[in-house]
Amino acid sequence: MAAGLAVAATAASAQVLTAEIPFSFTMGSEKLMQPGNYNFRSNAHIWSIRNNDSHKAALAMSYAATHTTQAATPKLVFHCRTNSCALYAIEIGGGDGALFLEPRRSKADADELAHVVIVPLTSSSAE
Structure with missing residues (x-):
């Protein structure tokens, strides 16, 4: 039974999520990410993102x-x-996803209502 759980956990952590993001954005920090094709991977609550x-x-x-x-x-x-x-x-579908803190904003940006933009993800095995 434990071996089966270990295999399932390994398989889940090997999942790579891919998205084409057509605009600049920040993720959990002030670091600005440019538009492009991205891979997302998680290890517990730590997410890595890579612009391909x-x-x-x-x-x-x-x-x-x-x-x-x-x-x-x-x-x-x-x-x-x-x-x-x-x-x-990040909403995975059939699994655990994640919520991220947004960066600090100027007063003008903070007072403005945000609009929600959805970008689809595709899922594959680790490369």
């Missing part, structure tokens, strides 16, 4: 886990304002 075009990478710690149904579509959820977008959530 520029090969730049970043790490972010989620502050909460999300759980979605098997039928849920994998997606990224961004909160966008006039001058910026921030990754708010």
Whole structure:
């Protein structure tokens, strides 16, 4: 039984999520990520993100886990304002996802209501 759980845990951590993100954004910090094709991987609450075009990478710690149904579509959820977008959530679909803190904003940006932008994710095995 324990061996089966270990194999399942290894398989889950080997999952790579891919998305084409057509705009600049921040993820869990002030670091600005450029538009491009990205891979997302998680190790518990630490998420790595890698731009496949520029090969730049970043790490972010989620502050909460999300759980979605098997039928849920994998997606990224961004909160966008006039001058910026921030990754708010990763929803895997049939598994654990993550919520991220947004960066500090100027008073003008903080007073503006965010609009939600959804970017679909595709899932594959580790490369």
